[in-house]
Amino acid sequence: MIKQKINTTNTCQEFDSLRAALVKLEASKVKLIVVIGEHGQIVRTVSDGDIRRALISGMSLDDSVSKLPTRNPVVCQEDSDESEVVAAMNNNSVNTIIQVDSKDLPVFLINKKDLEGSILLSSPHLGESETNYVQDAIDSNWIAPIGPYLNRFEQDLSAICDRSHAIAVASGTAGLHLAIRALMIKQDKRIYVSDLTFIGSVQPILIEKHEPVFIDCEPGTWNMSTKALERQLKLDKDRNRLPGAIIVVHLYGQPANILEICKIANAYDVPIIEDAAESLGATVNGEASGCHGLISVYSFNGNKIITTSSGGAVVTNCPKIASKIRYLATQGRDNCLHYQHSSIAYNYRMSNVLAALGVGQLEVLKDRVKARRNIFSRYVQSLTRVPGISFQQEVPDTLGNRWITAIEIEPRSENLHPFAIMKILKSEGIDARPGWKPMHMQPICYGYDYIPHDEQTSYSERHFMRSICLPSGSNMPSRSQDRVISAILQILTKETN
């Protein structure tokens, strides 16, 4: 807990002018100064807002601060710990509090954003084994992109996601690139992809010079619209230009309606690549998210539910595809003693050291899912009562890993636009971010087809304009979540009142 000693820089006297108070405020880190009486006692606090309101009501900058309307300062004892400070702030709906000594004289100023520093969106959360495994990999000198931990990581992952083959690679994007290459899709073929996603789902399509077709999300789940997908497949079949693959993203860790999507795609004989970058640990009818498409890809970058620092994996039940992916990920080296290469390929394998990190992280995956689901539930309990807020819905019979809790806020006023809210949260040290910007709105994707859920509304655009991703890390203390919740309630209820 960072405290600022109360001294002449953050105080003024009762009979100082508003102008003098403003000068102090300008230099103040917490944008609040304490007004001190003749015996050193606290008279009140003054903020920018107090002076603004005073000027509006007709006071002048030469008037003294003693003329401001009375307001009792919020204080707590000098020896109060962080949780007591947070409770006092929350109970009194203030962001700054004064700590007083046994004689009620002011000693410290504490601002909410200095309590625990910033609250991050989703930071890495290591368990107990990772350091030992990484140390072991180093001690045994298995530093290369092969080694016992790489094998173990792949075996453990294929068991968790119930796939015969898992190939650990350098990133989720690399995994998607390999998946597209392994399907040997002809260059002029289109590839359908969820519109609401991170650019990593789409870059490999562009790199391979295929034409992306962006499929809108549906309301509620914000995942690929089965309605838009089916409509477009019918149309493209009639025009004899069915896509080479469909890349289905499981947004924010919530499985899309994958069983229905597989049914639709099978009817047109189009293979499915699941972009399960965000959904490791989620389930569909009790089965792992990422075990339904022909190929699925996970990401283990630093913000994911588990991490290998950077990394990804491709999983499949098809042995031919698995061996093609291994081949392409290792420079396309032919199966002979000397170095011989017959294909354009990549250096995309994960290193044994990072796989050691991954082995430890897989051990705690279930705990991480539980923690994120609890975080989601607390947000729902605390924020549902605010009119106009909605949460991502689960497709029936699926359990998301709730990697990120995102909310949509119905627009009410300029001040309540999600971007304005995120700005305020940021000023309070809370790392809230916009939802993904739809792919059809990305400059690099202008000109490609976009298939909306229905003609009237683009649900992915609507999501982008209304969404806020809230801090969701499994290592976020509950008091940090309290801080996020109370900050949002303060912004939204202030606006409504």
Ligand SMILES: Cc1ncc(COP(=O)(O)O)c(C=O)c1O
């Ligand atoms: C939906 C989605 N697809 C693909 C990726 C790409 O994964 P990576 O960052 O490991 O390349 C990510 C991760 O950021 C993602 O969220």
